[in-house]
Amino acid sequence: MVKxxxxxxxxxxxxxCLYPFLWMIGTSLKTTQDALANPxxxxxxxxxxxxxxxxxxxKLNFYRFFVNSAVVSIIVIIGVVIIYTMMGYSFSKFRYxxxxxxxxxxxxxLLVPGVTTLIPLYINMTNLGLxxxxxxxxxxxxxxAAPFAIFLFTSYFRTIPHEMYESAxxxxxxxxxxxxxIYLPLALPAIGTIAIMNFIGSWNxxxxxMIIVNDQHMFTLPMGLMYLDSSSFKKWNExxxxxxxxxxxxxxxxxFMQKTYIKGMTVGSVKM
Amino acid sequence: xxxxxxxxxxxxxxxxxxxxxxGVGLYSVGFSIVLSFYNWSxxxxxxxxxxxxxxxxxxxxxxxxxxxxxxxxxxxHNVIIAVAQIAVVIPVALxxxxxxxxxKMASLYRTVYFLPMIVxxxxxxxxWKGLFEPSGAYNSLFxxxxxxxxxxxxxxxxxxxxxxxxxxxxFIWGGLPGTLILYYAGLTSVDPSLYEAASVDGATKVKxxxxxxxxxxxxxxxxxVIQMLNGAFQAFENVYIMTGGGPAGxxxxxxxxxxxxxxxxxxxxxxxxxxWVSFLITGAIAIFSFRSFKTxx
Numbered sequence: 001m002v003k004x005x006x007x008x009x010x011x012x013x014x015x016x017c018l019y020p021f022l023w024m025i026g027t028s029l030k031t032t033q034d035a036l037a038n039p040x041x042x043x044x045x046x047x048x049x050x051x052x053x054x055x056x057x058x059k060l061n062f063y064r065f066f067v068n069s070a071v072v073s074i075i076v077i078i079g080v081v082i083i084y085t086m087m088g089y090s091f092s093k094f095r096y097x098x099x100x101x102x103x104x105x106x107x108x109x110l111l112v113p114g115v116t117t118l119i120p121l122y123i124n125m126t127n128l129g130l131x132x133x134x135x136x137x138x139x140x141x142x143x144x145a146a147p148f149a150i151f152l153f154t155s156y157f158r159t160i161p162h163e164m165y166e167s168a169x170x171x172x173x174x175x176x177x178x179x180x181x182i183y184l185p186l187a188l189p190a191i192g193t194i195a196i197m198n199f200i201g202s203w204n205x206x207x208x209x210m211i212i213v214n215d216q217h218m219f220t221l222p223m224g225l226m227y228l229d230s231s232s233f234k235k236w237n238e239x240x241x242x243x244x245x246x247x248x249x250x251x252x253x254x255x256f257m258q259k260t261y262i263k264g265m266t267v268g269s270v271k272m
Numbered sequence: 273x274x275x276x277x278x279x280x281x282x283x284x285x286x287x288x289x290x291x292x293x294x295g296v297g298l299y300s301v302g303f304s305i306v307l308s309f310y311n312w313s314x315x316x317x318x319x320x321x322x323x324x325x326x327x328x329x330x331x332x333x334x335x336x337x338x339x340x341x342x343x344x345x346x347x348x349h350n351v352i353i354a355v356a357q358i359a360v361v362i363p364v365a366l367x368x369x370x371x372x373x374x375x376k377m378a379s380l381y382r383t384v385y386f387l388p389m390i391v392x393x394x395x396x397x398x399x400w401k402g403l404f405e406p407s408g409a410y411n412s413l414f415x416x417x418x419x420x421x422x423x424x425x426x427x428x429x430x431x432x433x434x435x436x437x438x439x440x441x442x443f444i445w446g447g448l449p450g451t452l453i454l455y456y457a458g459l460t461s462v463d464p465s466l467y468e469a470a471s472v473d474g475a476t477k478v479k480x481x482x483x484x485x486x487x488x489x490x491x492x493x494x495x496x497v498i499q500m501l502n503g504a505f506q507a508f509e510n511v512y513i514m515t516g517g518g519p520a521g522x523x524x525x526x527x528x529x530x531x532x533x534x535x536x537x538x539x540x541x542x543x544x545x546x547x548w549v550s551f552l553i554t555g556a557i558a559i560f561s562f563r564s565f566k567t568x569x
Contacts, residue, residue, distance in 0.1 A: 040412035090285035116547035120303035143296040204393030222394035243395035
């Protein structure tokens with residue numbers, strides 16, 4: 001009895017989680033008329049309209065949006081990992097003046113809500129001539145990742161035994177060589193966590209791209225969706241096909257990255 | 273911990289991050305503080321007028337009644353979203369985490385449950401918009417259940433009395449998995465031998481929950497609450513996409529208000545001032561979360 005109640009709860013919540021996805025898939029396979037006339041049913045009337053995907057893909061140059069999103073996300077990950085592992089290494093391994101002040105300045109960035117600095121950031125980046133460029137989209141995203149990445153890398157590097165550092169120094173290794181020959185490889189789990197969190201974050205981010213980009217060639221996927229929505233006659237089937245294209249990469253990658261992602265979520269609050 | 277022979281070495285490792293921070297982060301923070309004291313429409317800063325505290329008086333003290341009303345409504349909406357989300361998510365996540373524990377196929381359930389969290393973004397906000405349409409799934413479901421009093425003929429997001437509820441539902445849907453993960457991880461990290469030892473000592477189940485489980489879950493609850501508070505006060509994307517703050521300002525939040533004031537009304541000074549007041553509000557909340565980022569550096 002208790003057991004079946006348990007399973008009813010679990011299945012019900014599973015449906016709550018899944019239904020929006022089922023609806024998205026179903027609607028993307030409808031004709032425009034069917035989507036408007038029977039919006040509640042996830043199943044299309046009169047067969048699946050596979051052509052919707054092709055239409056959307058070509059109509060708005062979704063291929064280009066896809067590439068833009070991918071380029072932005074990948075460079076953000078690489079930048080975040082390189083820049084902040086270096087900082088974490090410096091914070092965790094060396095004694096020097098001003099270290100605490102610098103560390104806490106970066107962590108304090110967490111306190112500033114993104115929307116507060118949006119305007120000056122926009123002015124700043126346009127003054128540098130970076131509107132409608134990858135660099136303009138990417139730099140603020142990397143900077144925004146600083147607090148959490150620095151925190152995680154610093155605390156992770158502290159767990160690496162100091163003896164490893166000392167023996168490497170005895171073998172004649174310089175600080176930089178120690179960083180990339182010993183610390184980087186050992187930090188792979190933490191790097192994975194940060195990479196995945198930032199992939200999801202930058203892939204889903206729309207506020208900043210929306211402000212710094214107005215050229216359709218530089219649209220990211222979420223911006224493409226908003227553009228699809230802006231026509232006066234709402235084509236739910238096309239909108240949902242676009243939405244599906246947007247989330248597919250995350251859906252495919254998720255089973256592989258689930259564990260690492262959860263580790264990152266629970267860091268600091270749960271000792272695993 | 274080492275003092276390097278060459279004392280510039282540790283600074284060299286900080287250099288790229290600091291340069292980026294100076295060029296992007298610090299500049300923006302500093303400039304936005306300056307801006308909040310100016311009246312500026314955004315084209316050339318030489319046209320900006322220094323106004324002292326005027327911007328703040330406009331929306332805080334009623335110098336401009338409409339802006340003041342918009343601001344306080346927006347803050348209220350942020351508070352409502354935060355409170356409603358926390359009130360629903362904490363107990364539901366707790367129950368689900370308990371139920372999910374020791375279940376067969378827990379990993380399958382977990383994968384399904386975590387989906388909303390990772391894909392939550394523009395794509396899903398459009399899905400919710402569709403589900404909340406007048407003849408969409410939400411209304412159909414309650415009509416089918418015979419609960420017509422729950423339906424909203426003009427659509428959840430189309431009526432000023434329900435638009436905020438629609439926003440809150442998406443917050444709960446997207447926010448539940450994160451808290452569920454925290455609780456689930458917390459529960460599974462309790463050493464089972466603690467329970468065994470307690471039952472040998474003759475402890476009741478209630479006592480075990482109070483003395484073993486709850487002390488473990490208390491800090492997790494605090495962190496979950498702080499995360500949701502932060503998230504609710506930084507709300508922007510789902511509101512912007514699903515309602516744009518409407519109808520008639522019924523779902524306006526600080527984020528959309530700042531965005532609108534800056535980029536649609538071209539009032540950059542006022543928008544910055546509103547942004548900084550919201551910073552003070554979220555800052556107070558974030559100081560708590562700040563404490564969880566302490567590392568012995």
